[in-house]
Amino acid sequence: MAGRAAVPEVIWARPERTGRGPKPAFTRADIAAAAVRIADAQGLDGVTMRHVAAELGCGTMSLYNYVPRKEDLYELMIDAVGAEHEMFEPTGDWRADMLRNAEETRAIMHRHTWVPRLMPGVFGFSPNTLRYLEHCLACLEPLDVPAGTKTELIALLNGVVTTYTGNEIATAERARAMPWSAEEENAVRMAYLGSQIATGAYPRMTAAFTEQSGPVDLEAVFRRALERILDAFDPDLR
Amino acid sequence: MAGRAAVPEVIWARPERTGRGPKPAFTRADIAAAAVRIADAQGLDGVTMRHVAAELGCGTMSLYNYVPRKEDLYELMIDAVGAEHEMFEPTGDWRADMLRNAEETRAIMHRHTWVPRLMPGVFGFSPNTLRYLEHCLACLEPLDVPAGTKTELIALLNGVVTTYTGNEIATAERARAMPWSAEEENAVRMAYLGSQIATGAYPRMTAAFTEQSGPVDLEAVFRRALERILDAFDPDLR
């Protein structure tokens, strides 16, 4: 009856230390940093409670004193890389500022390629997430639309950045970590795609594929997508 | 040296049966259907090789005759639900047609709530994915832009649909499956958010939050996002 309550927890709401008992050996930041280090070096699958504990030099189960569930560890990681955002002074040009924010997010994801895989699952408003949102709203100050619309712009832009950069990274990662080379992988997939196209069942796709010359420039596609989204919110263009 | 080659495989390129030996007990469609049934009933985490095999009534390792890696099972699943797309006759109104496609994708995802979680990882061009792309291109026939731009439109739209519907589902799922109620969860999160806002560190967020009255209508936000993206590609609006 007086057992531990089955109550939801937001890790950010839980105090970092409580005063009684031995002093905690680590801070939350230590733990996040260790997990990020592992994820950067070995990929997200290397982030296990055992590995993080070993990286910190403590027993596996000691981690659970700081992080009640593994999911919370992920939340710590996302918050940690959120600190890498440069919260620059808004210039007054909201389009340029938001583009800069987007490019920076993309750069962070390329530094920490596990971020896009983690983003969808992480929901909480961590401290650095809140700081970033506030910064985006500051950049959007000159934009004369309701606050709700600004929120929608930020969400749409962030979603697209995550999706696109995630794709870029997935494409690049498939090369690494596989026992075969990127060329082989591509060759096999393209051979299959070619065989499908050759059946004539997909005439329009065939046209689209043969029309394009050379490999797709993913970065250019990304930037065009950003511009288009900004266009869609720009009152000067309607 | 003459061991099994470490060569990439596209499951769709691998023939479904080869004529020699005993007849396979299942088709790929059987397996996909079983996996989808489990995922619908128990969630994606219920989809394990053991469970799928049990659902089919065969030994766990027999599954590996049909599906070399679990990842391929996921690809089968995505392809299976792709068959639920209605490939209607294009009306000539590309905006309306693409909106219909997007809404249908959203409906499919709400029927199979595990799809958004799986989408980012699945890369291959499965038969039904190809059919759907072809159908989208057919819908975009009246749109007078280069083929590459059409592809970008489709990708952007699909990405947004996945992201938004994934969010809708994640929000709804958090209520289920948790040992606490959605109200409790929300209360705790909102209490934390309120405490953060109360610090005054995020004035613009505070304004945005207090300005809005009532809960956010996620579906309306979704539809606005779609319209904006279509706007961005509409030559009649530039």
Added chain:
DNA sequence: AGCGCACTACGTACGCTGTACGTAACTAGG
């Protein structure tokens, strides 16, 4: 016709995961 081999079927086993639980050491508050 009959042999051989490619294929299906599947039990066992291994290394790994998240984490529940119990116990020992430690320190701040009453």
Added chain:
DNA sequence: CCTAGTTACGTACAGCGTACGTAGTGCGCT
């Protein structure tokens, strides 16, 4: 000073993906 709340962490368990070995089956070739 005592005691209650913490930290620390070893052990244990259920479950995962899948490598490997063996037995049975039936098509294709000689």
